[in-house]
Amino acid sequence: MVSSQRRGGRRPGATDTRESILAAAREAFTRAGYRPATIRGIAAAAGVDPALVMHFFGNKETLFREAMMLPVEPDAVLSRALATSPDRAGEVIAATFLEIWDSAAHRDSLLGLVRASVTEQAASDMFRATILDGIEHALTEFGVSQPRLRGTLIASQLMGLAMARYILALEPLASAPRPDVAAAVAPTLQRYISGDITRESPRD
Amino acid sequence: MVSSQRRGGRRPGATDTRESILAAAREAFTRAGYRPATIRGIAAAAGVDPALVMHFFGNKETLFREAMMLPVEPDAVLSRALATSPDRAGEVIAATFLEIWDSAAHRDSLLGLVRASVTEQAASDMFRATILDGIEHALTEFGVSQPRLRGTLIASQLMGLAMARYILALEPLASAPRPDVAAAVAPTLQRYISGDITRESPRD
């Protein structure tokens, strides 16, 4: 026997290792956050040597940034919702938001982004830069007043919903059917978009 | 000179060290989260040897639990709001919530609780056990329908508000005057308390 014991050297066949490292990283950052997730653990999950992670990404922070790239464009979603029917935008946004989160495809990335936004400066900045600016841009385009304030209010309800339903898994919100949740939250979003949000006018 | 160089041994005077360790721990867990916060760092911030932290608290997790004890009783706050005037409970809750968060006294503890709830199982459980159960209890007491679902909806908006205004500091929400923010959010809370939250009735 020459070598059923291999010690270094390239593997035969195609090379999808980089992708599986990214997947493992996404999963790890998702579950634990930045610091607790370890390169060694990620490498192990990907069935690979830790040094290979360094080879591909250089250092932990770069790996984090690449793993956490935002998988959806909130700007486009919001614009489409507003274009379709401005007085039902709340419903559409709620439904779309839940649809994206409920789909296993994007879930890990989104979970990680929220989790990391809370503790990691880099992720927090990324949130502001992509999500919030996207929301504001869409609102401005449709001429709503105080787009930035309304944008942050929308973000507050959506982030809170994500935390309650997906991160903390508060029951019964966590396992309620998607349309029920959408119905409960839609009026809130609609008011933040086009309703009255100032003082001295408690009429909704 | 016998000993301006002291190496171990009790310090003269009163002993408030335990408290200052707790304060430093609260601050550290608050800013960073569980894992990134280190016993050595906490000890240094408290001007004390790391081993003294162990002496008082035994291990890191116990220190975490003791440092993060919830500083307010949501049950009482909600009950009082509902008792005063059920159809203005939303306003009262929003105002009280912002008042507590804006006060520097509770801020660190609350920040830490939210930050840790996202990553730490123990904190997440504590959240469910104290906050959510408190909300549900108050709602049940006043005979609202679906108290648990409404409770989670309320929690979702309040947590989202905390994240947006205090953790991510999204402008202009972060520096808007307290009454303005309260006015913007109050109707949402009011609807979650006493409004219609089911499907097939989009009227608010």
Added chain:
DNA sequence: CCACTTATTCAACGCTTGTAGAATTCAACG
């Protein structure tokens, strides 16, 4: 078929972490 680049592992480094044990000093109480 040879040179080059790329993928991969191994072994090791310097550092930081949580924690344990022994030693020292003070306070409290009889």
Added chain:
DNA sequence: CGTTGAATTCTACAAGCGTTGAATAAGTGG
């Protein structure tokens, strides 16, 4: 005033961390 117990520090350890450098194997282009 002597004894006991609590407060405090020092030193040390084993484990885990991110990262590095060299070695090896496979693909790729001339």
